Amino acid sequence: MVDLIFVAENPLSWHTANIERNPKHYSFLRYMGSKAATTVQNFGAAKIYFNTLVPVNNAVIKYGVVSRESFIEDLLDWNSLYVSGRLHKPVLVLQNYDDGDIKMALEQNLYSALHASLLLLPESFTEERLCHTLASLSYRGDFRMKFGEDRSKVSNIVKCQMEHFRSLYEPVIKRLDQWVDVDFLSGKAEQDVSPSAKLYHLNLLPKTLQMGMLEEWSCDGKCHDLEDILRAAAYDTECGDLVNAEIEKIVNQSSWSQSIKGVLTAGIFKSIKYSAMKVSKMMKSLNKT
Template identity: 50%
Template sequence: MHWSLRGKSTRHIKQKPSVPGAPKIDKFLYPQDMYVYVTLSSVRLFCDTRSPLTEKFQYILSLFPQDLVFAFSYGSGAFQQHGHKSTEENVVDLILVVEDAEAFHELNLERNWKHYSSLKYLGPHTLASFQEKWGARVYFNTLVPYKHGLLKYGVVSSSAIIADLLDWEWMYISGRLHKPVMPLVLPDANHPIRSALKHNLQNAMHTALLLLPDNFQEENLYQTLAGLSYSGDFRMSFGEDRNKVKNIVRPQIERFRNLYASFWPGLAAYAEFNSTTGRCEQDTSPAARIYHLNLLPKKIQQTIVHEWNRNGRWQDVEDVFRAAAHDTECPELVKEAVQKTVKASSWTQSLKGIPTAGFIKSIRYGFSKINKMWKSLQKTHGES
């Protein structure tokens, strides 16, 4: 069934000119205090710069096998967050995307034997199987020392990250990419990861709008977008900074704005953003909700249908979405679906992290997270 809604007039954000032709991926490297953008059907994924990567990140990349499909840094080691004086003393978090996990681990074991826990003695085939069959399909090496400090890097196959970006199968790597990241290596122009990155941001916008009221501030939108991947994550109750989402968003308003600006014209019939006042207004009618529900990622849609039918009845997707769109609890239904997805992957990936990091590193990493949470609680208490 086709659903339509007569659109309201809207003010569009000015679009910056696109960047013609991207360089080859081995030269597509960027500095710590900037980030890049690529154009995918006029959708900006990052922000513009052609400056070379800082010496620190050049060195980090040189540690690994060079046949990476996509690589990026995220978190407080890439961008300064509220409450951190700089990025220099923070652990650098990386995601390395590869085509062949076993081949990567074989080469990486030759280069970086000490990065791995005792699982390395089982060989690259077992490491790849453990990566591809458990948790969120990511293999992390944690608290790896290098000359500038500590690294934590995750290895994921291109097929797994595409499934997560398109369908939110685990909402793990996809969630990290709802926020500004520092790309270190970009995929080839025709690689399917490119379009999957765009769809992931679209997924996030439709989800966030279903969770928000008819009027809200720009910062509320970005906090909702940034918070999607933490919703349901057990670590937010035990072992994470309680102010994490606010700390991410507030110093990076401009980066969030650039990341999502190009989606507003496509939402003109349902939502508008006034860049002068920072106010957002949207239609929250059943027809608008159905529009967003139909464009949610597959895993979230499936979870919504499953939860709706828990009382023993069976309604198909179309009937569920029609009923949910008219229900005042629609935002809560979407929120619970996101929480369920995140909760499952956060538990399984955390359990997976014990053997991949090793027992000692797992304890150290856990204590560092608890210390962050304790400091944030003390700060919150002091401000109240």
């Protein structure tokens, strides 16, 4: 199934026109009108509305609608890692348009993904492992990865798209050559894992991730400064585990809210069919393993 994302300047107007043009794409919510669809879209962290199992030209697609504002916010801050996580992987842009804010947010999202991934990786690693880490960020903490998703999903994404990952991240890696060195000919990579390097990456993580770390360190009831927390984390031998835990929290929250929303946007029958397809794919993967 092909996944599509539409960024809409005005989701209410978008749903109004789409319900009129393609009413069968929607669940029972179409009878409640575009305001109801927009309200459901804004529910939860991801703020995206999906129509799934839609037949188009002898293919089956799933398409999501997100507002421009929510799209940019997730790219910059990782509020949900739902849309931003998809864009850590290579995608095909169907329509380019001159929007400086979106271009900047898309680029910043790649930098954030690289900073986070380097904090999760050891001093020496391979290019393939780097790509696997980048691709896996948005699946960490997703309850569906335990049951309902293909266990080889991330590996499958990476193996068939190594060249696309390289073209996407090579410019970003070269701009961070002070901290990481990737030999694209041999596929071997090394990075600076000193506290100063870790602090550099921590300072450039998205806001939601940083605030999660601050909240975790403030569980003792004391008031902590973000700068002090990040410095302490940089010297902590378990720095990568701390970052991973916060990523998992973000993804877990958005995966649950989006799954609940999916029952409304897809309807009961489509939800059951879609879930059955996922489970079937997971079982086939387990049998191969």
